[in-house]
Amino acid sequence: MSEEKVIIYIKKCLDEGRMSEAVETAKFSSTSLSKEELKAYIYKYLEKGWMSKALAGSKASGIELPKEVLTGYVNKYLEEGKIYSAIEASKIIGMPLPKDKIVKIARDCLLKGKLEQGMEAYKLAEEKPPDGELIICGSLCLKEGQLYSGLEAYKIASKTPLVEELVICGNRCLDKGQTSPGLEAYRLANKTPTKEMLRSCGEKCLIEKRHDDARTAFVAAQKIKEEKTKPIEVREMTLEELHGLNELEEAWKSFAPRACMNCENEESFKERYFILSRCPETNEEEERLDKLMEKYGVEHYAVGVFGDDKGIVDSATCSKCGSQNVCFD
């Protein structure tokens, strides 16, 4: 190795916290390494929370690290919320961590949406995190598009996230080009993202050369298109069957014919109900639905939306005059 390369190598070792390797290399290659330089590195390790590397460095360089300096750093880590560094350092130097301080840090972490750190700190304090903190944490995670941390926080609190939170999370994920969590969030919310969102997610994946994620996004976008162009399916249902449909809202159960437009009868109607696989979107589709309903012998009908864009058709025949020209409300 040339002298220049040796210096680069030693510098690399020092930067990565491998001081004994740096010291050895310097010794064999007769490269000078000043105590001041080494000491500066050791304190740099401590600043970064690398307690074990600092101690190993102190041993390799013969630079002493007073106990007060070490305990001072453990307290510093705690105050800065560097929980892992504090735990590791406290173990190394055998300094017990004050419980009230740990609980405070645990709480701060959860309220900032740092689930893993917060849970670790609560575990260390041997305390159960309050559900309220977990829900705030979960909600924050979801808003930031961190689906799995968000779900985990809610799960620990034995709660379920709101549909709106899941949708926000899904949007955030798709926006960042994270196809799988984005689709998963939408699936959990029982909603469908738009074709455009999926396409732009796929494009983002392509730019970042994540081809599998891109393909998943484009396939999902394609599926949405297919579903939208599928012809509307009509199925007749009895009133009893309708009552068995959970997704049918109360409002629709009370949806009823009010008056015959032909003879003004307001009492006696014979009703028929149909479920549409989706609601018509264009005039063309409405005309097609009219023809379809004619095949069932239905001329006049009212359509309502329920569930995920499904339709319910109510048609009534006046028992007095036999007209289908009935108004609903």
Ligand SMILES: [Zn+2]
């Ligand atoms: Zn009538």
